Amino acid sequence: MAAARSAAFHWLVDVEQIMGMPISIHTLIEGPATTDSVVQDAARRCFDDLRQVDRVFSPFDPRSDIRRIARGELRDSDAAPMLAEVRELCDQARDATGGLFDAGWKGWFDPTGLVKGWAVEQVARRHLEPLMTDRRVAAVGINAGGDVQLFTHPDSSWIWNVGIADPRASGEIIATLPVSTGAIATSGTAERGPHIIDPRTGKHTTGILSATVEADSLTRADLWATTAMIAGFDDLSWLDSAGTSTGLLVAADGRTRRWLGATEIMVTAHDPDFITGVIGGA
Incomplete structure (x- = not known):
């Protein structure tokens, strides 16, 4: 990898285990290798949001919203609002793929195959992409078990x-x-x-x-x-x-x-x- 701007760069890396996988956030900063509170706060908010997504959509946790709905213990209208958005995305995906993707094929709603990418993209756009307004930040990305959403500053050739x-x-x-x-x-x-x-x-x-x-x-x-x-x-x-x-x-x-x-x-x-x-x- 290479960056266009000539000043010294250093990496900030934050890692947490969420959704049963390591999720890491990598930020390329121009300047001395010091802790950056703005970047670390953005990473913390990403991780917090992803933990909330896991509480709603985990197919492995019997306490998740989708498992409680499957057992008839929770109505869609009482679930987290994000569930309605993901249901709509899954309906669109089923139509777009001609049924190759179908979140309801088990007889209950399981958006595995879409929801991880959606969740990681959402937190990246909400908390990481705004870092691109800071000229010190050459690039930032999030890696969730090998799936990545990446951003590079317009002035960088990184x-x-x-x-x-x-x-x-x-x-x-x-x-x-x-x-x-x-x-x-x-x-x-x-x-x-x-x-x-x-x-x-x-x-x-x-x-x-x-x-x-x-x-x-x-x-x-x-x-x-x-x-x-x-x-x-x-x-x-x-x-x-x-x-x-x-x-x-x-x-x-x-x-x-x-x-x-x-x-x-x-x-x-x-x-x-x-x-x-x-x-x-x-």
Whole structure:
């Protein structure tokens, strides 16, 4: 990574465990390596808001609003107001994906596959993006389990080079995505094993190990990464409606597909050595 302005830079990094994953906030500051109360206050507010989101939407916590609604113990009208917003987004996502994403397929409302990206984007835009008005801040980003929403100051040429994990080799990078301002989400089996369900069949997705999507919005990137996993390696019909910037699919046999906008730019055949490369770009 490189920044345009010549003064010394230092990183401020804040990390907390929320939603069952490490969530980190990275801020590139121009000037001496001292604690910055404005930046740390923004990070604290992000974490506080994300804990509240988890209390509403966790499918694992029996006390969450969505689990209480599923058991008939809580009415939608008495739940946190954010639930109505996410329900509407999920309805729009179901229509946009032709049912590949469906928050109601279990018989109760579970917005997993959209709500994490939405929540992280919301707190980033509410608390981190305003830091871009401070000329000391060259860049700031939030990383939630590998899904990122990133911002770079208009006067900086800083580039975030986001490594995409190789789903077949722990600790290895399969490609990098250069991003100035935007979002990247990856859905796959590398960390949690098979866990993504096709709502049309109720079965785990097969044949595809990971789907990485870049978009301007983490809500969008997260949704379409999940959708790509469900659609499968051979189906890119969703690209026209996705509004993504670029992305990468990795099949179980090592084949890859890459695209820019709505246009596929590369397909690789099965390759046991699997060459690492750069995708995307200006």
